[in-house]
Amino acid sequence: MKGRRWTEEEDQLLRDLVLTAIESGKSQIEAFVEVGKKLDRTPGACGFRWNAVLRQQDLKAYVDAKKKRVYKQLQKKKGDQLDSLAQVIPLIKELDKDGRQVKDEIKRLTKQLSDTEKAVFELETENKKLKEEKRSYDWYQSEVKDKYEDLLRLLQSMKEQTGVPDLVMKNEKAQQVNAESELEESS
Numbered sequence: 001m002k003g004r005r006w007t008e009e010e011d012q013l014l015r016d017l018v019l020t021a022i023e024s025g026k027s028q029i030e031a032f033v034e035v036g037k038k039l040d041r042t043p044g045a046c047g048f049r050w051n052a053v054l055r056q057q058d059l060k061a062y063v064d065a066k067k068k069r070v071y072k073q074l075q076k077k078k079g080d081q082l083d084s085l086a087q088v089i090p091l092i093k094e095l096d097k098d099g100r101q102v103k104d105e106i107k108r109l110t111k112q113l114s115d116t117e118k119a120v121f122e123l124e125t126e127n128k129k130l131k132e133e134k135r136s137y138d139w140y141q142s143e144v145k146d147k148y149e150d151l152l153r154l155l156q157s158m159k160e161q162t163g164v165p166d167l168v169m170k171n172e173k174a175q176q177v178n179a180e181s182e183l184e185e186s187s
Helices: 008-024 028-039 044-059 059-162 165-185
Strands: none
Touching: 008 028, 008 044, 028 044, 028 059, 044 059
């Protein structure tokens, strides 16, 4: 039915649905489709009627609807920001708690490191002392061995000079072997 006139009721329905759509953040095209279905008109005819006639007749209502949409969008954004902030606060608290735990762990590990360094220093000092004692012991053992060898040479020399029988020498040789084995066992 082309060219059918718009009635006052149809104009009012189109105006109300388009202004409601604008306020709620929907597109005007969505409103044109909805009105077109209700009035058995095309969305294009509804859009033309709105843009050419109705919007100009009630420009204040159109501007007010746009203001309300912007206000709602700002309120929603503000609410989202507040929600975001409300979500951030527990995270900050959790991070602060974690930070304190990390600081405590650092203190504990620093003390453990200090204790370990002290123990290492004490062990190094003891190791140095034990090495000096071993050198001293090795020197002492070398001195005893040298004196023992001198003593054996002296006995050999005495035997040659005095003519002591071999039996005495064999006894001395056995004692020498025993003394050497005792020295080796003690080191």
